[in-house]
Amino acid sequence: MENNGTSFEAEALTTPVESAASDESIIQVNDLNKWFGDFHVLNSINLDVQKGERIVICGPSGSGKSTLIRCLNHLEAHQRGQIVIDGVELNEDVKNIEAIRREVGMVFQQFNLFPHLSVLENCLLAPVWVRKTPRREAIEMAMHYLERVRIPEQADKYPGQLSGGQQQRVAIARALCMQPKIMLFDEPTSALDPEMIKEVLDVMVELASSGMTMLCVTHEMGFAKTVADRVIFMDGGQIVEAAPPRDFFTRPEQPRTRDFLEQILQH
Amino acid sequence: MATHQPLPNQPAPVTQRGVIRWLRANLFSSWINGLVTLVVGYYLLTMLIPLIDWAFIGAVFTGDGVDACRPGKACWIFVEERFGFFMYGFYPEALRWRPTLAFALFALAVVPPFLPLPGRLRRSVAIFGLTGLPVGGYILIAGGVFGLESVDTSQWGGLMLTLILAYVGIIAALPIGVALALGRRSEMPVIRGICVIFIEFWRAVPLITILFMASVMLPLFLPEGVTFDKLMRALIGITLFQAAYMAEVVRGGLQAIPKGQYEAAEALGLGYWRRMRLIILPQALKIVVPGIANTVISLFKDTTLVLIIGLFDLLGAVKSTLSDPAWNNVMAEGYLFVAFCFWVFCFGMSRYSHRIEKQLDTDHRQ
Ligand SMILES: Nc1ncnc2c1ncn2[C@@H]1O[C@H](COP(=O)(O)OP(=O)(O)O)[C@@H](O)[C@H]1O
Numbered sequence: 306m307e308n309n310g311t312s313f314e315a316e317a318l319t320t321p322v323e324s325a326a327s328d329e330s331i332i333q334v335n336d337l338n339k340w341f342g343d344f345h346v347l348n349s350i351n352l353d354v355q356k357g358e359r360i361v362i363c364g365p366s367g368s369g370k371s372t373l374i375r376c377l378n379h380l381e382a383h384q385r386g387q388i389v390i391d392g393v394e395l396n397e398d399v400k401n402i403e404a405i406r407r408e409v410g411m412v413f414q415q416f417n418l419f420p421h422l423s424v425l426e427n428c429l430l431a432p433v434w435v436r437k438t439p440r441r442e443a444i445e446m447a448m449h450y451l452e453r454v455r456i457p458e459q460a461d462k463y464p465g466q467l468s469g470g471q472q473q474r475v476a477i478a479r480a481l482c483m484q485p486k487i488m489l490f491d492e493p494t495s496a497l498d499p500e501m502i503k504e505v506l507d508v509m510v511e512l513a514s515s516g517m518t519m520l521c522v523t524h525e526m527g528f529a530k531t532v533a534d535r536v537i538f539m540d541g542g543q544i545v546e547a548a549p550p551r552d553f554f555t556r557p558e559q560p561r562t563r564d565f566l567e568q569i570l571q572h
Numbered sequence: 573m574a575t576h577q578p579l580p581n582q583p584a585p586v587t588q589r590g591v592i593r594w595l596r597a598n599l600f601s602s603w604i605n606g607l608v609t610l611v612v613g614y615y616l617l618t619m620l621i622p623l624i625d626w627a628f629i630g631a632v633f634t635g636d637g638v639d640a641c642r643p644g645k646a647c648w649i650f651v652e653e654r655f656g657f658f659m660y661g662f663y664p665e666a667l668r669w670r671p672t673l674a675f676a677l678f679a680l681a682v683v684p685p686f687l688p689l690p691g692r693l694r695r696s697v698a699i700f701g702l703t704g705l706p707v708g709g710y711i712l713i714a715g716g717v718f719g720l721e722s723v724d725t726s727q728w729g730g731l732m733l734t735l736i737l738a739y740v741g742i743i744a745a746l747p748i749g750v751a752l753a754l755g756r757r758s759e760m761p762v763i764r765g766i767c768v769i770f771i772e773f774w775r776a777v778p779l780i781t782i783l784f785m786a787s788v789m790l791p792l793f794l795p796e797g798v799t800f801d802k803l804m805r806a807l808i809g810i811t812l813f814q815a816a817y818m819a820e821v822v823r824g825g826l827q828a829i830p831k832g833q834y835e836a837a838e839a840l841g842l843g844y845w846r847r848m849r850l851i852i853l854p855q856a857l858k859i860v861v862p863g864i865a866n867t868v869i870s871l872f873k874d875t876t877l878v879l880i881i882g883l884f885d886l887l888g889a890v891k892s893t894l895s896d897p898a899w900n901n902v903m904a905e906g907y908l909f910v911a912f913c914f915w916v917f918c919f920g921m922s923r924y925s926h927r928i929e930k931q932l933d934t935d936h937r938q
């Protein structure tokens with residue numbers, strides 16, 4: 306979907322974005338288990354994600370949300386169960402891991418931009434070194450994505466010269482430059498000042514409306530209502546409830562979900 | 573309620589300056605500080621004035637032989653007459669242009685960080701300094717090919733030898749040190765174990781012992797008839813010793829890089845070597861520039877230890893002339909000259925590392 310900045314921004318967080326989910330599965334997680342030492346951090350997770358589906362994951366701190374999405378690109382290794390992404394099974398095989406990482410972009414809470422490289426060079430790394438795109442072409446693509454996150458004018462600056470919101474948008478552009486099929490977000494707005502949250506969410510909403518498959522750990526419930534096809538609630542390393550946002554927010558089935566929603570929606 | 577009106581920005585207050593103000597703040601801030609300043613100042617003057625008189629005012633700089641010198645004043649003619657020997661040792665006089673040319677090239681390769689050159693040119697000069705220069709420099713100084721007369725390493729000496737020892741020690745030790753540091757942080761236990769043992773062994777042994785072992789013990793283990801150049805043996809010893817120190821400095825830098833940098837690089841699909849080369853090492857090495865400069869300066873001074881295995885570096889060359897009966901008692905002049913040379917190079921390296929730090933500083937924090 307094409308959009309033109311201003312009118313879209315105003316509506317972004319109120320009008321639900323049309324679902325782009327197909328019935329073609331792109332992520333399959335079967336009986337995923339992970340331990341940190343003796344601590345059972347992920348307990349029998351089952352999750353199937355369709356191409357183009359937007360999933361929001363929420364839950365109390367320490368419930369294993371980050372660990373779950375970090376398992377999906379093997380930043381964390383799982384010990385039992387199966388993860389298949391775009392037909393490739395994630396195991397200790399470095400070839401598979403690298404193949405999957407090429408298809409999966411990730412945005413971190415702390416941005417994690419490379420401070421010694423300019424914004425443009427941050428965006429060029431993966432296309433040039435991983436995808437072997439000719440530099441000229443890669444620059445064009447990087448500029449395209451920087452425009453899409455609305456900071457093309459910062460291309461030659463260094464990350465340290467940008468505000469938090471700008472840095473996070475660069476991080477999104479950097480991940481998009483890989484032209485991934487799936488985007489993972491781990492609390493992308495939690496480290497931001499309130500004034501900057503919206504500019505990042507706007508970019509994410511725009512991305513969602515373009516048909517990207519997205520998994521977002523976030524507590525921005527407005528965002529969840531607007532873009533999510535499914536909201537997943539995690540607690541104690543398990544998926545407690547997964548439902549479309551309308552059901553999830555108005556009539557959650559589990560009492561644990563209700564408690565959680567009461568707590569975060571109270572104020 | 574009145575609407576909020578933003579106030580205009582005001583200029584920052586001017587900091588008070590001036591010599592008197594500085595003196596009062598730094599030297600005479602209280603009566604006791606003033607007293608200390610006066611007492612220390614008095615003793616400094618009583619020591620400095622005779623020293624300056626000895627070294628400069630009353631000293632003899634030009635003239636012919638020992639007779640031109642004045643008793644009780646510095647006799648710099650000695651240094652002047654032996655200057656060639658101090659710089660080159662026994663290197664044949666007619667061929668001394670060769671090491672001179674090699675060092676001129678070296679100076680050229682060192683200068684670029686001070687020039688406003690485009691990054692790519694600067695990088696190629698740096699690569700030349702690390703690869704082409706050592707090879708070219710060696711050919712120039714050692715000769716034996718391209719019609720250059722061969723000069724045996726036993727004839728190398730003086731400041732030239734000091735610089736060669738330090739330069740090779742640094743250039744060769746840096747990559748080995750980086751490899752060791754990466755190995756020590758490797759997830760593979762065998763590699764990690766080997767690196768730990770290597771580093772801890774070389775760091776635990778004094779350089780002087782290593783030099784002794786290299787010159788006395790190594791030949792015992794070599795098969796009959798195989799001789800190994802004495803300088804080469806010293807260089808290998810110095811390099812491995814220096815590499816162990818360098819490894820620990822670099823490891824400090826690697827540890828200072830936040831975990832998120834490693835993870836972001838992984839998430840982009842970069843393989844191990846690319847992650848290290850493109851993301852981690854550039855940042856880690858930048859952090860440890862002061863640490864590297866520190867070990868480099870310390871190595872530069874430690875090269876004087878080769879004296880004990882019979883190599884004539886700057887200190888060795890100067891020392892060997894001090895007992896010359898033709899010159900009565902030029903000990904102070906000789907050692908002072910050595911100290912001055914070392915100071916010039918070490919201070920230069922210190923400034924150079926500061927310069928590089930600035931050059932690499934892109935981490936502009938707001
Ligand atoms: N590397 C680790 N080693 C040990 N425990 C960890 C590690 N990472 C996370 N944990 C623990 O696992 C639990 C889940 O962490 P995480 O997935 O980050 O939770 P969330 O993102 O939902 O807040 C927490 O209790 C955390 O302390």
Ligand SMILES: [Mg+2]
Pocket residue numbers: 370371372491492
């Ligand atoms: Mg988390």
